[in-house]
Amino acid sequence: MNKTITIFLVLLLVKLAFQYLLVHPEYDLQRDEYLHLDQGKHLAWGYISVPPVTSWISYVIHLLGGSVFWVKFFPALFGTLTIIVVWKIVKELNGNLFAQILASLALLFSVLLRINILFQPNSLDIFFWTLTYYCLIKYVNTNNNNWLLFSAMAIGFGFLSKYNIAFLVIGLFGGFVFAQRKIFREQKLYAAGLIVLIIIFPNILWQIKNHFPTFHQLNELSSSQLANIKRSDFVKEQVLYFINSFFIIVLAFAGFVVYPPFKKYRFVLCSYIIVMGLYLLLKAKSYYAIGLYPVLIAFGSVYFETLVLVGWKKYLKPAAIVLVLGLFLPMFFLAFPIASPAKIKSNNGIYKKFGLLRWEDGKDHDLPQDLADMIGWSDLAQNIDSVYAPLPDKQNTLVFCDNYGEAGAINYYSKFKNINAVSLSADYINWVPLHKQIKNVILVKDPHDEDPDRTKDKPLAESVTLVWKNKNPYSRERGSAVFLIRGAKVNVNSIIAREIELHKKY
Numbered sequence: 001m002n003k004t005i006t007i008f009l010v011l012l013l014v015k016l017a018f019q020y021l022l023v024h025p026e027y028d029l030q031r032d033e034y035l036h037l038d039q040g041k042h043l044a045w046g047y048i049s050v051p052p053v054t055s056w057i058s059y060v061i062h063l064l065g066g067s068v069f070w071v072k073f074f075p076a077l078f079g080t081l082t083i084i085v086v087w088k089i090v091k092e093l094n095g096n097l098f099a100q101i102l103a104s105l106a107l108l109f110s111v112l113l114r115i116n117i118l119f120q121p122n123s124l125d126i127f128f129w130t131l132t133y134y135c136l137i138k139y140v141n142t143n144n145n146n147w148l149l150f151s152a153m154a155i156g157f158g159f160l161s162k163y164n165i166a167f168l169v170i171g172l173f174g175g176f177v178f179a180q181r182k183i184f185r186e187q188k189l190y191a192a193g194l195i196v197l198i199i200i201f202p203n204i205l206w207q208i209k210n211h212f213p214t215f216h217q218l219n220e221l222s223s224s225q226l227a228n229i230k231r232s233d234f235v236k237e238q239v240l241y242f243i244n245s246f247f248i249i250v251l252a253f254a255g256f257v258v259y260p261p262f263k264k265y266r267f268v269l270c271s272y273i274i275v276m277g278l279y280l281l282l283k284a285k286s287y288y289a290i291g292l293y294p295v296l297i298a299f300g301s302v303y304f305e306t307l308v309l310v311g312w313k314k315y316l317k318p319a320a321i322v323l324v325l326g327l328f329l330p331m332f333f334l335a336f337p338i339a340s341p342a343k344i345k346s347n348n349g350i351y352k353k354f355g356l357l358r359w360e361d362g363k364d365h366d367l368p369q370d371l372a373d374m375i376g377w378s379d380l381a382q383n384i385d386s387v388y389a390p391l392p393d394k395q396n397t398l399v400f401c402d403n404y405g406e407a408g409a410i411n412y413y414s415k416f417k418n419i420n421a422v423s424l425s426a427d428y429i430n431w432v433p434l435h436k437q438i439k440n441v442i443l444v445k446d447p448h449d450e451d452p453d454r455t456k457d458k459p460l461a462e463s464v465t466l467v468w469k470n471k472n473p474y475s476r477e478r479g480s481a482v483f484l485i486r487g488a489k490v491n492v493n494s495i496i497a498r499e500i501e502l503h504k505k506y
Contacts, residue, residue: 001194003097004097004100007101008087008100008104011083011101011104011105011108012080012084014108015076015079015080015083015108015113016076016077016080017244018108019072019076019079019113019116019117019274020072020076022068022113022117022336022337022338023117023336023337023338024163024337024338024339024340026340026341026343027337027371027374027375027412028374028375028376028377028409029068029071029119029374029377029409029412030120030370030373030374031355031374031377031404031405031409031476032117032118032120032373032405032406033071033118033119033120033257033407033408034050034051034377034404034405034408034409034411034412035405035408035426035427035428036054036055036058036119036120036121037061037062037066037071037119037412037429038408038411038412038428038431039055039057039058040055040056040057040058040059040060040061040062041058041062042055042274042427042431043056043059044206045202045203045205045206046203046206046207046213046425047209047216047316047426047427048213048426048429048430049426050121050162051099051121051159051160051161051162051163052160052203052453053124053157053160053161053202054119054121054124054161057074058119060074060290061074061119061239062471065199068341068410069415072117072119074119074122075115075116075117075118075119075120076117077327078116078118078123078124078126078127079112079113079115079123079126081127082107082112082123082126082130082294083104083108084307085127085131085134085294086104086128086130086294086297086298087100087102087103087104088134089103089130089133089134089137089295089298090103090140090301090302091487092134092299093261093262093265093298093299094136094261094301094302095161095298095301095302095305096305098305098317099301099302099304099305099421100322101298101321102248102301102304102305102320102321103248103297103298103301103302105321105324105325106242106244106245106248106297106301106324107294107297108291109244109245109324110241110242110244110245110293110327110328111240111241111242111287111290111326111335112290112294113335113336114125114335114336115287115290115391117336117337121161121162122162122287122290124158124161124162124347125158125161125162125165125291125293126290126291127290128146128154128155128157128158128161128164128165128291128293129158129168129291129294129295130291130295131158132151132154132155132158132165132168132172133268133294133295134295135147135148135150135151135154136148136151136161136172136267137181137265137268137295138150139151139183140180140264140265140267141264144185145187145188145189145417146188148183148186148188148189148191148192149188149191149192149195151192152159152191152192152193152195152196152199153195153199155168155169155196156195156196156198156199156200157199158356159196159198159199159200159203160203163214164288164333165291166280167275167276167279167288168199168271168291170274170278170293170415171270171271171272171273171274171275171278172267172271173292174269174270174271174274175266175267175269175270175271175274176267177196177200177268178266178270179266179270180264180266180267181268182344188486219261229283229285229286230392231280231283232286232462233286233358233461234279234280234283234285234286234412234429235280236268236355237286237287237355238286238289240354241286241287241290241293242297242325242332243322243328244323244325244326244327244328244331245300245324247300247320247323248296248297248300248301248320248324249293249297249300250300250385251300251303251304251307252296252297252298252299252303253296253299254303255299255300255302255303256268256269256299259303259306262299262303265299268295268296268299271292272292272296273274275289275292276289276292286363288301298459304320305317308320312402316321327503334350334351334354334356337374337473341367341371341375341474343475344367344368344371345366345367345473345474348366348367348377351367351368352364355502356368359381364476366473367474369476371473372474372476373405373476375472375474375475375476375477376470376472376474376475376476376477376478377405377409377412377413377477378409378413379470379472380406380409380410380444380470380477380480380482381410381412381413382413382420383467383468383482384399384410384414384419384442384444384482385414385415385480386467386468387415387467387468387484388414388415388416388419388442390428391440393439393440394416394435395436396437396439396440397418397438397439397440397441397442398422398432398433398438398440398441398492398496399420399421399422399441399442399444400421400422400423400440400442400443400444400496401421401422401423401425401428401443401444402425402444402445402446402449402480403422403423403425403430403446403478404423404425404426404427406421406423406444406477406480407421407422407423407425407428407444408421408428409442420433421444424499424500424503429500429503429504432496432500434493434496434497436492437493437497438488438492438496439486439487439492440484440485440486440487440488441461441483441484441485441488441492442482442483442484442485443457443482443483443484443485444480444481444482445480445481445482445483446472446477446480447477447478447479447480448479449481454482454483454485457483457485459489460485460488460489460490461485461486461488461489462486462489463484463485463486463487464483464484464485464486465483465484465486466481466482466483467480467482467484468482469481469484
């Protein structure tokens with residue numbers, strides 16, 4: 001085995017290992033992960049929240065036993081594949097081993113390390129953006145228009161992973177208009193467009209059949225979460241995501257302008273400018289743009305290598321490696337759930353300085369939101385089980401939650417695998433088992449419950465009992481409560497059916 005392959009494999013193994021080692025045992029899975037795992041039990045061509053590819057992976061995870069190991073394996077795998085594609089891009093740009101190592105380390109020690117911890121569509125999204133760029137670079141470099149067809153497959157499956165890739169398509173269209181117009185004379189470009197349409201058609205059909213629920217979800221997101229996003233924070237976070245390799249990204253921009261071999265690839269720079277302009281205009285979340293950076297890091301690493309080939313400049317090579325590693329070390333404690341929640345709270349001044357305590361509600365809290373979203377879920381499921389276990393009529397009992405995180409966490413951690421907790425939140429609204437007669441309800445209410453004493457429910461059942469309250473000071477769900485409502489005196493099924501219709505309408 002030669003040196004290049006050895007270094008390459010070591011980098012990949014380190015990447016995979018880190019994804020398992022950077023989470024403190026006090027943390028559970030994150031809220032969204034439970035939803036994606038439950039989607040694997042309800043396979044469809046689309047969901048309210050995401051396209052279908054994540055559910056396919058969830059289905060495989062369930063086949064493999066559904067353990068945390070497998071939940072973490074797949075995002076780690078997609079992060080590793082992203083590094084492999086960047087390694088190939090560097091080679092395509094005539095970069096040597098040093099440029100490949102520099103680009104790989106810049107990606108390994110970046111925000112991708114944090115993203116690849118979580119089983120969410122983001123890891124796949126970034127991979128498909130990077131793969132699309134690779135295919136188009138191969139097309140430009142080889143004039144082999146079959147690469148347009150390969151790029152179409154990357155875009156198609158990228159769309160089925162996360163709709164975010166539509167922005168890349170817009171950016172690439174503008175990029176080729178400005179920098180590579182000859183592509184529009186390629187007949188296979190239009191065949192590629194047809195391939196994309198064929199791949200995404202089942203999802204489009206699902207959207208039509210279900211009255212475009214994704215658009216309703218986007219409108220709700222825009223009026224709630226995106227309304228609190230500042231454009232200045234969006235720009236600042238682009239730098240923070242790759243702070244240790246930002247000099248490489250700057251060199252990529254410079255290379256597109258002054259380095260002649262990069263001239264034919266300027267569509268990459270144009271696409272970056274267009275996509276970033278759209279995101280700023282629409283006040284998008286900052287992580288939506290992360291897929292733009294792996295390819296820039298590849299270009300920047302190659303250009304840097306050309307600048308330090310001879311003389312004293314060659315000593316800048318190890319300096320660059322040290323800089324990438326050294327600047328990232330402080331980020332380990334800020335970006336990853338390595339420390340316990342108590343330790344983070346006691347030292348949260350530094351988190352506040354970097355704006356990491358600001359949640360989607362626009363307010364500062366004790367912990368970063370994504371960490372608070374990883375606390376208390378297994379405790380909730382354990383307490384639900386303690387209520388559910390002694391009930392003699394489980395087949396007539398419904399576990400009904402205020403949000404999808406609660407429902408998904410109960411389904412994942414409960415020892416009763418047929419418990420089927422549901423909610424009117426996200427895709428669970430389509431999975432409520434109204435085919436069975438509901439006599440008892442285990443009700444999970446959010447911290448901001450408008451009726452904490454359940455006065456409206458007491459006349460409708462034989463008993464309403466508060467059985468547990470979340471008192472974990474670090475949990476985003478702190479204050480949530482569990483009620484056991486037994487012996488319904490009314491038709492619970494019809495009440496829930498009306499709520500479902502009202503919820504879908506508005």
